[in-house]
Amino acid sequence: MTIFKPKLSVASVLLLTITPTPLLATDTNLSNLETQQVVYKISDTDLKDKLELSKAYLFGQGKEQDVEQGFSMLLELSLQGYAEAQSDLAELFVFSIQDDKEAVKWYRKAAEQGHADAQHNLGTMYNQGKGVPKNDKEAVKWYRKAAEQGHAEAQFQLGLMHTYGVGVLENHKKGLSWLRKAAEQEHATAQKLIGTMYVLGLGTPQNKTKAYMWFALSKYNGDKEASELMNNSLMNSINIDEAQRMAQQCLDSNYKDC
Known part of the structure; x- marks a missing residue:
């Protein structure tokens, strides 16, 4: 019996309005980007600024909407290990691209860095059997990690x-x-x-x-x-x-x- 509902953030609701482009619909472009080696470091402020810019392109807020550019920027930030971007990318895979397995991968990367929202959402994926086999013990594990950080829904x-x-x-x-x-x-x-x-x-x-x-x-x-x-x-x-x-x-x- 599934008694839990996935958490829908404001970002995820907005992502539902995006129509996937060929970039989002194919594995080729994603694989190419994932093989790129990132050889530079940028400050936390720069990471946040780039994340906001990627969303501006995705949602067409303050910028002409360019889903391909926004997705590429979001993926690049995620590949650099930025947990907030990884969590947002996972939501994009859940609610717009509808690829739960890929979403679980990115939720996990963010969750393992202690990102509370990602920990909660990974718990929900395990609880509902989305992108992974249903596993209530794993759901408890990830809900607990988020709950111990004060995450109210977890x-x-x-x-x-x-x-x-x-x-x-x-x-x-x-x-x-x-x-x-x-x-x-x-x-x-x-x-x-x-x-x-x-x-x-x-x-x-x-x-x-x-x-x-x-x-x-x-x-x-x-x-x-x-x-x-x-x-x-x-x-x-x-x-x-x-x-x-x-x-x-x-x-x-x-x-x-x-």
């Missing part, structure tokens, strides 16, 4: 995997711990799930007041289902007032006093 996914026992032994306490880390970064779905765990007593004693508090926080952060869960809480007005006070206290403390 923390949420890792919390789910511990909670449901996917790729790891079922452990509600660990699941709740990771979900809370995501919730403290305003992850609305994590907040909603924490509320549900308080209702059911999973990984924590049952506490309907705390459940209502987390549902209220989830609603505040945009989860549409949280309101229905609040309405179904069967709590009296005194407990609801207390839960709302606790939610406000949590917000005022930037999630340090929840």
Whole structure:
């Protein structure tokens, strides 16, 4: 059962609008570029500037759109080992070129350099069996690496995997711990799930007041289902007032006093 969804960044959404050119559709040009030897070094600032320029060509933002030029620049930066470019290139392969195996290759290169987004996305590829055989243990491994860097979505996914026992032994306490880390970064779905765990007593004693508090926080952060869960809480007005006070206290403390 696949219970996770791939992360769609702003960049990946924009990439969906690009129509692949012959350069993007053939292996020949890619192979030629990959065999080139890079013999110079440039500063981090230059790398960032070149990456932005490659995107300008890809998206036609501030430059006349030239997908071939933008792709060539992005690939060159990736071959130099620039993790941010490697991650962006992987997204291009996923969402525009639709070559999951090539995407996994570039996600891995960036992930091995500690790029949190790439680690999360590589975990998702393993979880969904895209570009690699489905492997929940590998998904856990890469989600954990990103989660330990504070990546909220990876923390949420890792919390789910511990909670449901996917790729790891079922452990509600660990699941709740990771979900809370995501919730403290305003992850609305994590907040909603924490509320549900308080209702059911999973990984924590049952506490309907705390459940209502987390549902209220989830609603505040945009989860549409949280309101229905609040309405179904069967709590009296005194407990609801207390839960709302606790939610406000949590917000005022930037999630340090929840």
